[in-house]
Amino acid sequence: MPRRTDARERTIRTAAHLFQQQGYHGTGLNQILEESGSPRGSFYFHFPGGKEELAVEVIRETSREVEAAIEAASRKARDPAAFVRKLGQFLSRWFEESDFTEGCPVAVMSLETTPDAPALHAACREAYDRWVGLTADVLRRKGGSRPEAERLATLILCAFEGALALGRARSSTAPFDEVARELAECLRLASPARQG
Amino acid sequence: MPRRTDARERTIRTAAHLFQQQGYHGTGLNQILEESGSPRGSFYFHFPGGKEELAVEVIRETSREVEAAIEAASRKARDPAAFVRKLGQFLSRWFEESDFTEGCPVAVMSLETTPDAPALHAACREAYDRWVGLTADVLRRKGGSRPEAERLATLILCAFEGALALGRARSSTAPFDEVARELAECLRLASPARQG
Numbered sequence: 001m002p003r004r005t006d007a008r009e010r011t012i013r014t015a016a017h018l019f020q021q022q023g024y025h026g027t028g029l030n031q032i033l034e035e036s037g038s039p040r041g042s043f044y045f046h047f048p049g050g051k052e053e054l055a056v057e058v059i060r061e062t063s064r065e066v067e068a069a070i071e072a073a074s075r076k077a078r079d080p081a082a083f084v085r086k087l088g089q090f091l092s093r094w095f096e097e098s099d100f101t102e103g104c105p106v107a108v109m110s111l112e113t114t115p116d117a118p119a120l121h122a123a124c125r126e127a128y129d130r131w132v133g134l135t136a137d138v139l140r141r142k143g144g145s146r147p148e149a150e151r152l153a154t155l156i157l158c159a160f161e162g163a164l165a166l167g168r169a170r171s172s173t174a175p176f177d178e179v180a181r182e183l184a185e186c187l188r189l190a191s192p193a194r195q196g
Numbered sequence: 197m198p199r200r201t202d203a204r205e206r207t208i209r210t211a212a213h214l215f216q217q218q219g220y221h222g223t224g225l226n227q228i229l230e231e232s233g234s235p236r237g238s239f240y241f242h243f244p245g246g247k248e249e250l251a252v253e254v255i256r257e258t259s260r261e262v263e264a265a266i267e268a269a270s271r272k273a274r275d276p277a278a279f280v281r282k283l284g285q286f287l288s289r290w291f292e293e294s295d296f297t298e299g300c301p302v303a304v305m306s307l308e309t310t311p312d313a314p315a316l317h318a319a320c321r322e323a324y325d326r327w328v329g330l331t332a333d334v335l336r337r338k339g340g341s342r343p344e345a346e347r348l349a350t351l352i353l354c355a356f357e358g359a360l361a362l363g364r365a366r367s368s369t370a371p372f373d374e375v376a377r378e379l380a381e382c383l384r385l386a387s388p389a390r391q392g
Contacts, residue, residue, distance in 0.1 A: 023308035025222030108307040110361040112219035124365035155378040162354030169306040169320035182351040186382035
């Protein structure tokens with residue numbers, strides 16, 4: 001049933017754009033239906049749980065895209081410093097292509113929701129756990145020392161998520177570039193000292 | 197006119213809490229009026245520009261609080277590594293006191309709004325510019341080298357803003373603690389290498 005799948009994916013894609021631009025609460029279901037061209041009946045067929053279920057799917061789709069970006073950056077880098085520069089380039093390019101108006105739906109939804117929305121809250125937590133875990137694996141594979149890998153991965157993810165907030169406010173990729181450069185320098189300096 | 201000032205400040209404080217918990221768009225004016233106990237007429241007397249003007253005041257008030265935290269952390273630290281640990285402790289404590297449901301209204305508003313809301317966008321940019329500038333000044337005063345101070349300050353601010361997103365998703369201060377620890381280690385390692 002390719003057409004049904006298309007409609008579902010188009011709805012997820014439309015919602016991802018809107019959530020990133022104006023937040024989860026700022027995006028009404030009517031706007032999502034209108035911009036994705038989905039009839040209401042078809043929407044509830046695909047997402048019986050409504051907007052919150054759709055948002056969970058947006059987070060899962062984003063999670064897969066970021067995981068792919070982490071793996072792609074890893075394949076192109078021979079050490080942790082090169083990896084973080086490459087990841088910064090991917091994220092910076094995504095951000096620039098959206099004309100500085102999008103970024104990461106997980107960041108905005110984490111900040112907009114509390115544990116009162118348990119499905120959203122859990123989906124955000126799972127996405128971050130996967131990204132940190134995967135990044136820590138890359139750092140270990142590239143020769144970073146074991147005990148710090150998880151904390152360094154947390155720093156890297158936090159720094160890029162924060163670069164989005166500063167980048168949005170400045171309509172600029174400069175925060176990504178500066179963060180990537182400084183993180184790479186930290187990793188370069190940390191590497192011999194910590195492995196010794 | 198102390199009572200008028202009280203009402204204005206109470207409205208700003210109430211809105212700050214609500215924006216942090218549920219975002220700018222997720223917070224209706226009616227909820228702000230109800231929870232702050234402000235009559236509608238008094239609200240428009242203080243904020244003729246409505247919710248957007250109130251949000252700009254929330255951002256300015258937050259900006260002053262964060263500037264005070266940066267200065268306080270600076271007073272208690274003798275080097276850049278101690279400064280970043282101390283700043284992380286302040287931010288982590290604020291976050292914990294809100295039961296992991298608040299953080300920084302500037303972060304969520306930056307991510308929810310585009311340049312279509314020019315007053316909000318400008319207020320977020322000004323807050324970040326001030327925090328980065330002030331942090332860079334502290335790094336220079338504490339002996340960090342000049343050319344990197346601005347980029348390191350950007351990394352520090354981005355990392356803590358991102359720690360909020362991860363901290364919210366995990367209902368935990370651990371991201372702040374990990375970020376502060378790793379940043380301090382970066383600053384410690386960077387310091388002799390860069391000043392040489």
